[in-house]
Amino acid sequence: MYDAQKVRRLLEARKPGFTLSREMYSDADVFAFDCEAVWSRSWLMACVEAELPQAGSYVATRAAGSPILVVRDRKGDIRAFHNSCRHRGAQLCGEGRGKAGRLVCPYHRWTYDLTGALLPPPRMGPDFDASLYGLTPIACETLEGLIYVCLSESPPDFSAFRRTVGPLLAPHNLAKAKVAAEQTLIEKGNWKLVMENARECYHCVTGHPELSRGFPVSTGVAFDFSDDPRFAAFAERMGRIGLPIGPADGPWWQAARFPLNEGFISLSETGAQLVAKPLNAAGESDIGSLRWALEPNVFCHAVGDHAFLFSCDPISPQETLVTGKWLVHPEAEEGVDYDVAALTDLWTRTNLQDRDLVETNQRGVNSLGFRPGPYSPEAEILVARFVDWYCEAAKAALDAPTPTSAILRGVA
Numbered sequence: 001m002y003d004a005q006k007v008r009r010l011l012e013a014r015k016p017g018f019t020l021s022r023e024m025y026s027d028a029d030v031f032a033f034d035c036e037a038v039w040s041r042s043w044l045m046a047c048v049e050a051e052l053p054q055a056g057s058y059v060a061t062r063a064a065g066s067p068i069l070v071v072r073d074r075k076g077d078i079r080a081f082h083n084s085c086r087h088r089g090a091q092l093c094g095e096g097r098g099k100a101g102r103l104v105c106p107y108h109r110w111t112y113d114l115t116g117a118l119l120p121p122p123r124m125g126p127d128f129d130a131s132l133y134g135l136t137p138i139a140c141e142t143l144e145g146l147i148y149v150c151l152s153e154s155p156p157d158f159s160a161f162r163r164t165v166g167p168l169l170a171p172h173n174l175a176k177a178k179v180a181a182e183q184t185l186i187e188k189g190n191w192k193l194v195m196e197n198a199r200e201c202y203h204c205v206t207g208h209p210e211l212s213r214g215f216p217v218s219t220g221v222a223f224d225f226s227d228d229p230r231f232a233a234f235a236e237r238m239g240r241i242g243l244p245i246g247p248a249d250g251p252w253w254q255a256a257r258f259p260l261n262e263g264f265i266s267l268s269e270t271g272a273q274l275v276a277k278p279l280n281a282a283g284e285s286d287i288g289s290l291r292w293a294l295e296p297n298v299f300c301h302a303v304g305d306h307a308f309l310f311s312c313d314p315i316s317p318q319e320t321l322v323t324g325k326w327l328v329h330p331e332a333e334e335g336v337d338y339d340v341a342a343l344t345d346l347w348t349r350t351n352l353q354d355r356d357l358v359e360t361n362q363r364g365v366n367s368l369g370f371r372p373g374p375y376s377p378e379a380e381i382l383v384a385r386f387v388d389w390y391c392e393a394a395k396a397a398l399d400a401p402t403p404t405s406a407i408l409r410g411v412a
């Protein structure tokens with residue numbers, strides 16, 4: 001639970017165009033509110049289809065700081081559940097990927113089928129009705145191989161995101177891609193500082209010397225490249241090979257394709273291709289980057305030869321879990337078509353550099369001398385947009401509480 005009045009006071013004290021207050025980045029009530037009221041009403045990227053290759057494949061992960069399970073059932077459908085047994089609440093599956101014919105609780109062996117239905121457990125008495133104790137389902141949507149969940153009973157509309165971003169993603173064949181690498185990192189910073197950092201490149205020239213070589217770090221407003229003299233030719237070439245450029249924009253997402261710096265055909269330190277087999281329907285290497293981002297916690301890039309997915313999940317007021325995944329062509333062979341160390345090098349460095357920046361930011365925000373500072377109207381427009389989104393989502397949650405907390409406790 002959280003002190004809703006305190007959160008409301010803090011939101012009302014916010015000055016538009018400025019960072020939030022210290023409490024918004026550090027307070028335990030605000031953190032509980034963020035998880036329960038904001039994150040649990042948002043669509044969160046949970047995993048990718050490639051991680052669920054067969055019936056019984058599952059991914060045990062986190063969403064809004066809460067353990068969840070994503071499972072492929074015997075019909076091939078993907079389902080999501082709270083990872084909490086309906087007996088006395090034990091976590092059913094430890095975090096990670098696995099495969100099981102049934103989901104068996106390690107505590108007293110209550111057993112669920114892949115649809116989440118409980119099989120009649122022993123010693124529960126003649127009147128026990130197993131049909132009342134299936135796993136608690138979570139809303140789940142798949143779009144072009146990426147699986148999103150929402151913990152709310154009434155999730156935001158997904159259809160406009162599907163309609164506008166789906167065609168941009170479709171040629172990238174992400175539904176067939178394989179996960180070549182995954183990394184996690186714990187940053188000692190509030191999730192909002194992690195995402196503010198992820199929504200701007202104001203810090204990139206000095207903070208990310210390797211990324212800055214190929215990534216257009218000085219781009220002005222919100223990945224709008226229309227002033228770039230190379231853009232018209234890029235757009236024309238993409239149109240010719242059937243790769244839409246967007247942009248697509250909605251209340252909690254944005255997507256657009258843009259050119260990388262001259263001479264760069266991949267997000268690599270030298271610009272060279274990292275995977276021998278292109279991961280797109282056009283079979284092209286030089287297609288710039290399709291960037292898509294979702295509030296509160298995702299940004300992704302699909303270049304010609306791979307895709308990189310970034311997401312985060314809150315752990316505590318000043319700790320955030322960051323996950324990076326690299327997707328490649330399903331037939332690309334490690335050691336032959338790509339080298340994992342080379343594939344992951346750029347974003348690994350970038351993420352570690354960002355971790356240091358976020359932790360530096362958190363330490364300074366914790367200072368008694370911290371006062372909210374102004375965002376750059378040019379270089380930090382997406383940060384301001386993220387904070388605006390957060391404040392609006394937070395106000396909406398305060399004004400219209402829903403039984404999400406009941407869902408989080410698994411009693412709904």
Ligand code: FES
Nearest residue numbers: 085087088105108
């Ligand atoms: S808590 Fe799962 S079987 Fe008892």
Ligand SMILES: [Fe+2]
Nearest residue numbers: 197207208354
């Ligand atoms: Fe960064």
